[in-house]
Amino acid sequence: MSMLREMQEGFAAAVFGDEAARQRFLGRFIHPACRQAEQGLEAYQTSVQANLASALVATYPVVGAIVGPDFLAAMARTYARLVPSRSGDLNRYGEDLDRFLASYSPTASLPYLPDVARLEWRIQQVHMAPLAPEVDLMGLTLLTNGDWGDLRFQLDPGHQLLASSWPLAQIWEVNQPGYQGDFTVDFEQGETVLIQRQLQRVQVSALAPGEHAFLAALNQGETLMNAVGFATGQNPDFDLGAVLERHLASGLIRRVI
Amino acid sequence: MVVNPVPVPSGVLDRVTSSAVARTHATLPLAAGIGLRSPHLPLVREQSPACPWFEVHSENWFSAGGPALAVLDRIRRDYPLSLHGVGLSLGGADDLCLGHLEQLKALVDRVQPAAVSEHLCWSAIGGRWLNDLLPLPYSREALDRVCDHVDQMQEFLGRPILVENVSSYLRLLPEEMPEWTFVAEVARRTGCGLLLDVNNIYVSACNHGFSADEFLAGIPVSAVKEIHLAGYEETEGLLVDTHSRPVWPAVWDLYVRVLNRFGPVSTLIEWDQDIPDFATLQAEAAKAQALLDIALESRHVHAA
Numbered sequence: 001m002s003m004l005r006e007m008q009e010g011f012a013a014a015v016f017g018d019e020a021a022r023q024r025f026l027g028r029f030i031h032p033a034c035r036q037a038e039q040g041l042e043a044y045q046t047s048v049q050a051n052l053a054s055a056l057v058a059t060y061p062v063v064g065a066i067v068g069p070d071f072l073a074a075m076a077r078t079y080a081r082l083v084p085s086r087s088g089d090l091n092r093y094g095e096d097l098d099r100f101l102a103s104y105s106p107t108a109s110l111p112y113l114p115d116v117a118r119l120e121w122r123i124q125q126v127h128m129a130p131l132a133p134e135v136d137l138m139g140l141t142l143l144t145n146g147d148w149g150d151l152r153f154q155l156d157p158g159h160q161l162l163a164s165s166w167p168l169a170q171i172w173e174v175n176q177p178g179y180q181g182d183f184t185v186d187f188e189q190g191e192t193v194l195i196q197r198q199l200q201r202v203q204v205s206a207l208a209p210g211e212h213a214f215l216a217a218l219n220q221g222e223t224l225m226n227a228v229g230f231a232t233g234q235n236p237d238f239d240l241g242a243v244l245e246r247h248l249a250s251g252l253i254r255r256v257i
Numbered sequence: 258m259v260v261n262p263v264p265v266p267s268g269v270l271d272r273v274t275s276s277a278v279a280r281t282h283a284t285l286p287l288a289a290g291i292g293l294r295s296p297h298l299p300l301v302r303e304q305s306p307a308c309p310w311f312e313v314h315s316e317n318w319f320s321a322g323g324p325a326l327a328v329l330d331r332i333r334r335d336y337p338l339s340l341h342g343v344g345l346s347l348g349g350a351d352d353l354c355l356g357h358l359e360q361l362k363a364l365v366d367r368v369q370p371a372a373v374s375e376h377l378c379w380s381a382i383g384g385r386w387l388n389d390l391l392p393l394p395y396s397r398e399a400l401d402r403v404c405d406h407v408d409q410m411q412e413f414l415g416r417p418i419l420v421e422n423v424s425s426y427l428r429l430l431p432e433e434m435p436e437w438t439f440v441a442e443v444a445r446r447t448g449c450g451l452l453l454d455v456n457n458i459y460v461s462a463c464n465h466g467f468s469a470d471e472f473l474a475g476i477p478v479s480a481v482k483e484i485h486l487a488g489y490e491e492t493e494g495l496l497v498d499t500h501s502r503p504v505w506p507a508v509w510d511l512y513v514r515v516l517n518r519f520g521p522v523s524t525l526i527e528w529d530q531d532i533p534d535f536a537t538l539q540a541e542a543a544k545a546q547a548l549l550d551i552a553l554e555s556r557h558v559h560a561a
């Protein structure tokens with residue numbers, strides 16, 4: 001076997017493993033003239049952990065606000081050991097935090113935390129989305145009565161939808177830096193949220209019943225008629241006019257296709 | 258002797274020169290630039306501060322969204338730009354990650370940078386990334402591995418790259434040559450250029466007890482295309498490459514000796530932790546520029 005591969009495997013085991021793995025590495029791969037071998041290995045261990053932890057902290061500020069910075073730092077070390085990083089691009093690190101949290105006993109008393117992680121990962125995906133196409137709704141003005149139901153729309157790629165049995169939009173809002181309002185959150189009430197990029201900022205807002213089904217259908221290229229059908233199936237009082245107006249004004253609906 | 262010259266396809270140059278928007282920067286300016294990090298992006302975008310060139314970390318832009326890439330396009334229009342990789346793992350026993358190379362190539366094609374660089378280190382093993390610049394043993398096996406990967410990277414990108422010496426805190430086995438021979442051999446065998454990090458030479462020289470000047474003497478003059486300067490921190494006698502403070506006086510002294518040996522070379526100030534305000538970075542770059550100006554003047558005198 002390649003000596004280089006053995007060294008690198010031993011190094012990774014020492015960085016993420018126990019004292020025995022450290023001693024095996026130090027005993028086998030360190031040059032006899034190396035000064036401060038233990039300290040040198042520790043410096044790498046610190047630096048690897050810090051790089052991974054700071055990526056996790058940057059992606060999950062609300063999880064961090066809920067559990068506190070010291071708790072998050074300790075959790076990030078455990079996550080780094082148990083869930084390997086799979087990319088040289090640290091923006092891709094941390095995707096599995098929701099699944100990790102679901103079985104992480106120290107946060108068992110915060111059952112909504114995996115959904116908060118799911119929300120924050122999607123916020124990151126929304127930041128990474130391509131630019132939205134220019135708004136072009138000329139097609140709407142050409143409509144005559146009756147053919148609106150066949151319309152299809154292109155939505156801004158900078159958005160995601162997420163359904164939760166927890167009040168995600170409220171949890172997100174009260175944990176924003178500088179939030180001054182009421183901190184009471186009704187945990188009995190689940191929320192479906194829209195995550196939307198507007199002017200380079202990402203906003204999270206709660207959707208009305210039926211709205212999620214409506215937007216998801218439009219985004220998949222369904223006709224307006226079918227989208228309304230999905231929405232009213234969930235909410236007989238679905239207010240098409242208000243919902244359309246809101247998402248045309250926010251720029252989520254970009255073009256008629 | 259260049260064993261593996263890497264042809265630059267003429268199409269690449271044509272695209273640059275025919276572009277009506279992008280200014281052409283075939284090489285980095287002989288001036289002191291600044292490593293551009295996210296806290297200063299808004300200021301650079303809105304105020305176009307004085308700076309002869311910028312360098313950004315390639316991977317930071319791999320999954321950037323449309324608005325962020327538009328900012329990068331704008332910066333590229335106003336300044337010469339270099340793409341500096343921190344995650345390809347050129348010294349890894351694993352094969353290079355093709356997805357990583359593809360993302361890099363897409364970014365290089367978009368930005369048409371003046372330089373593309375990577376580190377002489379490893380970052381991943383067995384498909385697991387450690388996301389750090391980890392040390393190599395200076396062995397023949399590691400040298401072969403790095404050279405194969407540099408060849409592959411240059412062929413994939415269709416352009417020569419620069420490789421950078423890293424700081425190290427461990428001396429690894431088997432050691433079959435000094436670091437400077439390893440670095441010089443990579444350049445000789447692959448035809449790549451060298452990015453000399455003067456702070457890293459100083460840090461490794463102190464940690465391992467070799468002479469920084471002996472390192473410099475082992476590096477071929479014509480291969481050096483870029484220089485990095487940064488600040489380290491010391492903990493219990495070990496120097497750690499934190500990029501968290503100003504360049505130390507001893508590293509400025511070494512930089513002067515580097516300029517004496519290699520002549521004026523494009524230089525970059527790097528600062529990655531506890532990042533100060535932009536004016537502090539400009540002041541550090543001005544210090545480097547003053548020393549570069551002396552080197553440029555002295556070359557002019559020699560030429561006359």
